[in-house]
Amino acid sequence: MFLRRHLTLWTAVVTALSACTSLPPQTPATLSQAVKQSQNDWYQQGQALLRTKQQQKAITTPARNVILFIADGHGITSNTALRILDGQRQGNNGEEHVLSYEHFPHLALSKTYSTDAQTPDSAGTATAMLTGVKTRAGVLSVDDSLKRGDCSAIKQASLTTAIELAEEIGMATGIVSTARITHATPAAGYAHSADRNMEGDADLTPGQQQAGCRDIASQLVAFSHGNGIEVLMGGGRKNFLPHNVMDAEGQPGRREDNRHLINEWLTKYPDGHYAQTNDELLEVGPDGKLLALFSASHMAYEADRASDVGGEPSLAQMTAMAIERLQRQGKGFFLLVEAGRVDHGHHAGNAYRALEDGRAYAAAVAKAAAMTDEQDTLIIATADHSHTLTMAGYSERGNPILGLAASRSAQGHPYTTLSYANGPGAGSDREHLDHDSVGHRDFKQPALVPLASETHGGEDVAIYARGPGAWLFSGTVEQNYIFHVMHHAAQLQRHR
Known part of the structure; x- marks a missing residue:
């Protein structure tokens, strides 16, 4: 009886569901007619966005090119404030504004913690994004078996980076940053270091040198994967010059081993070009490798760039030149672009400069999107970590x-x-x-x-993406997942 009663009930349910599925579906127009606010502007905008989203299709073809944008320290609140500021700079209220990368169709949240840190630093986070492996804070492209500062097992702990992998499979590569090119985020692309602060040989103790530590600047010049990195632009000249050599702005180098790494790079790449100013950059020929170091340390904040003594290009200008040169290689490319000074503005408690550098970042993403085809270029715009910025006050x-x-x-x-x-x-x-x-x-x-310097924040940051493989970003993911999407998308191109 029990089984017969439940079979009868189940039959009734199935019959009812069948009847429901035979009813004609209501169209959006039919539904809208029943909604009093259907003519309201906000309602119409929502309907228009819905139609746009319904037409979006995942791009599953291989990625010929991959561009990873990292706005250092640009968390969710920083992004909201940037959106409003950018809109207000254009004469609008600001809240309704949409930043360049916010038009990208795919979005996820990234968990930024390191294996030993709830609130991370840029070395551990960059390593996660560029190797696919989370590691300790403060180390570069090595796994967490290596303790910070211990160079004794660098070789065993080293991880393959996205830049190294791209070179090995025949892609052209580039790194662009407004920070020192030896700073944590760009350095994670090419160096393997037990401490992010080992930027030049002057940063190494005699004991560390004896233990086999190599400074990051020298690792850049020694990079030997594939044909070598095609484009390098950023700051940090002092780590490449001897202490008795002055740069174009009258600043001394700081190398104690008397190596002139810029000359060594030019010797290694006879067809290469070196630039120290924006004027010199504009005179560089279209072919050959490019090394451009625009400042002794970090490049100027965007808010101060016009008054820089040597003259510096914007992040968008550097991005455009990098893409142009990499496209000329004709074999696909991987490009890392960092807006490094967003982070520095927040550390200084100076939202003005942080957000103006954020505007330069958004402009650079817009330039990259305009110069590439969504069908063959995966563009990812994200941050490595957040800051403690907050927005409050019930303002109109x-x-x-x-x-x-x-x-x-x-x-x-x-x-x-x-x-x-x-x-x-x-x-x-x-x-x-x-x-x-x-x-x-x-x-x-x-x-x-x-505090003398404001700290990082530990909350999730956003990942915005468009192009091949971008649809793989959804939900909340570990930060190292970014590498795996890039690798998957680019590797398909090489093995199809």
């Missing part, structure tokens, strides 16, 4: 994002929409703030905990 729409919040503190004092959980902006006199002062490029946003 269109309120300057670098301005004052609408409400006041319990003591009746004004406060800014943007602030940090910690950093150099703590403890300052905040009783007489006004929109002009807080919007100045040198203003440091208020912070809760006083």
Whole structure:
């Protein structure tokens, strides 16, 4: 009886479901007619976006080219503030604005922790993205069996990087950064180091040198995979020059071994070009490898670039030149582009400079998207980690994002929409703030905990992607997954 009763019930359910599926489906137009707000602009925009999303199709063909953009330290709040600022710089309210990479159809969240750090640094995160393996904070392209500072087992712990792999399978490669080219994120592409701070030989103790440590700048010149990296642009001249040699801006080198690594690079690549200024860069011929070092240390903030003594190109200009040169190789390419100074602006508690460098980053992504074909080029725009930036205050729409919040503190004092959980902006006199002062490029946003340098944040960051393989980004993923999507997309091109 029990079984017969349940069989009868199941038959009734199946019959009812069959009847439902035979009903004519309601079209979007039919549904809209039943919605009172169907003529509202917001409703219409939502419907238009829905139709666009419905027409999107995953690109499953091989990727000929891969471009990985990393805005160092550009977390979710930083991105929201950038979106509003960029819109406001164009004369709009800002909140409705859409950044270049926010048009990309695929999105995921990236978990940024390292194997030994809840809140990571740029060395461990860059290693994750460029090798497919999470590791310790502070080390470059080695696994976490190696303790920071211990060079004794570098060879055994070394990991294959995306740059090395791309060269080995015949792709052209490039690295562009507004930071020193020996800094953590770009260095993870070509160096294997027990400590990210070993940028030049002056950073190594005699004991570390005896243990086999090699400085990062010398590793760049010694890079021997494939045909060698085709394009290198960024800052950091001092780690390539002897201490008794002055660069184009009158700054001394800092190498203690008297090696002139720039001359060594030019000897290694007789057809190569070296540039120190934007004017020199524009005079470089279209063929041959390119090494361009525009500053003794990091390049200028975008907000200060116009007044740079030597003259520096923008991140978008460097990106465009890199793509042009790599495309001329005719064999597909891998390009790493870092907006390194977003991070430095946040560390300084200076949202103005951080976000202006963010605008330069968005412009560079837009340039890359315009110069490449979505059908054969995978573009990924992400961040390595976040910062402690927060946005609050119940301001009206269109309120300057670098301005004052609408409400006041319990003591009746004004406060800014943007602030940090910690950093150099703590403890300052905040009783007489006004929109002009807080919007100045040198203003440091208020912070809760006083620190000489604001810290990273540990929350997830966004991954935006378009092109072949981009559809593989969805949900929440580990940061090292980025490498696996790039490798999958590019490897298909070489083995089809």
